[in-house]
Amino acid sequence: MPRRSVAHDEWLRRGRSVLGSSLTSFVLPDSHAILLSHGLGSRVVDVDGREYIDYVLGSGPLILGHAHPAIVEAVSRQAALGSTFYTLTPAAIELAEEIVRAVPCAEVVKFVSSGSEATFHALRIARTYTGRTKVLKFEGGFHGTHDYALMSTFPPEPSDYPVPRPDSAGIPAQVAETVLVSRWNDLELTRTLIEQHADELAAVICEPLQRALPPALGFLSGLRELTQQHGILLIFDEVVTGFRLAYGGAQERYGVVPDLATFGKALSGGYPLAAVAGRREIMSVTDFGRRARGEPLAYLSGTLNGNPLAAAAGLATLAVLRQPGVYEQLYRITERLKAGLRELAAARGIPLQVIGDGPLFQVVFAEEEPRDYSELLRADRDRAVRFGLACLERGLFVNPGEKCYVSLAHSDEDVERTLEVFAAALDAILAEPSLLR
Ligand SMILES: Cc1ncc(COP(=O)(O)O)c(C=O)c1O
Missing domain, CATH: 3.90.1150.10 (Aspartate Aminotransferase, domain 1)
Structure with a gap:
């Protein structure tokens, strides 16, 4: 050096x-x-x-x-108008509208501040919507730092499917009991695990391009079919692939539409913002009106959610990406x-x-x-x-x-x-x- x-x-x-x-x-x-x-x-x-x-x-x-000059200009303009409000702003609304236009599965968007929060909430939404507890992820797939995500992401040896191996100390054993792990690109193993646990599975979550491992031909569409058959939600974690593999993310590139997707990274061009997006009917479990109506609510909130500086950066980024x-x-x-x-x-x-x-x-x-x-x-x-x-x-x-x-x-x-x-x-x-x- x-x-x-x-x-x-x-x-x-x-x-x-x-x-x-x-x-x-x-x-x-x-x-x-x-x-x-x-x-x-x-x-x-x-x-x-x-x-x-x-x-x-x-x-x-x-x-x-x-x-990038367009982002610097957009953020500077917004900074002079105030940095955070804890309520709706035109920047957040316009960014959500643009995500809905761009992403095949997106009808409703919820903003958070990091990709980890996005996957955490996507799983919570899936549990609330289905009334089931367990989730299936893939060995080697990374979905952030929360307890449900850090399972068999970096195991030092091949997994004993479907038993997860926590990647961090400090994760309660009870959390590991709610996560199943399958092998990426192995549709047969995944089918077997889904069929064995169909009644308790709320979601299958994957990175559609797992780290740098592309999906085998038919793997994602196979997951789509299997999850649909069993009323399980399919979540694409597009924190890396979103707006990077294509404007509509991996779901556009690979032609498979999940129920929910998470975004971060490229979405806001380097400012702290991430999102969960999905079908209206599913996303409606985050509607705070449900509490008053006595309906199950997936609680999703955050001080900086939809932060206008980050939203302005996101809008500027997406405008360039659309060229x-x-x-x-x-x-x-x-x-x-x-x-x-x-x-x-x-x-x-x-x-x-x-x-x-x-x-x-x-x-x-x-x-x-x-x-x-x-x-x-x-x-x-x-x-x-x-x-x-x-x-x-x-x-x-x-x-x-x-x-x-x-x-x-x-x-x-x-x-x-x-x-x-x-x-x-x-x-x-x-x-x-x-x-x-
Ligand atoms: C696919 C994927 N999901 C989620 C995350 C977590 O995002 P964050 O670091 O913003 O919490 C990452 C971060 O690298 C990621 O690559």
Whole structure:
């Protein structure tokens, strides 16, 4: 890693002292810790002035890149008019209307502040609507940090389906008893589990593109059919895929319409806002009038729900995403990166797969493309992390071993520079003695 200034290290020391090791699960080793000062377009700059091409993009939200002028302008305008009201505003209404126009399953929208809240409430809505308790999720699927979500997301070994393995300490055992886990892309196992537990299942929740593992042909439509047969709600967690794989999200891209969907990240272009959307009849269980009528209410509220600054950022983001050619550009740039990296690996005889769909990808060191979490577990993760660290050392801001996000700000010049770094990073890991065995 290039040398860092005394000031950089002092910031890190102060941060550690009051914030612990990190803000999130994104933890770089001390040797590679980076403290960012600002971002513009596809680039971020650290406190020493060193520039990186950014493939973290705030963990996905920055689909237009950093500090896009339309978002800066919209947020500044709204900030001068007030930042929060705890009631309806034109910005929140217009954003909800736009989600309804864009997303096939959306008739009614509820705003929250994070993707975790969105999936938490989607599950609560499903339980209220169906009067059932259990939910089924997929091994390796991430739905945020609440107790029902952190089940078999990162198990160190293949699962004992359908028994979940909590990913965090501090989750009551009783919560685990309400979650079933199936294998991604395994329709037969999922069918068996759904048929065995049909009467107690409120929902099946999945990421329609699970992390970077695409759905097998017929898998999502199979889930749709099975859930419909048994009166179970199908929830697509589109926090990553929403407005990224297509304007209408994964449900548009894959042509399968769920009952409920959750959104976050790209929806509000880097400002804190997320949403649950779905059919009117289902979403109506969140209507506070139900309490007075003595009907079951799925309680959904939050101080900053539909925050006008974030809603203004969302409207500005979606206006850019609606312009012709935007998704073609996002796909084209990503495809160049993926194809270029595959060629570099092939020329060096390195078994490497670039998985994902749309403007996101993940580098996996394996002979074959993994189709589910257990196949991903067999890939060489250490090598993926070392590759990521080698990229960081050479000026790419990445989360080693994890997904890379691409934005509209990434240019063909960025692609060329990135491929040069990828080549040098592959050479660097090839030269490591441990890999010559
Ligand atoms: C698919 C998916 N769902 C939910 C979440 C949780 O979102 P948040 O971090 O905003 O709580 C994430 C976050 O990465 C995600 O990738």
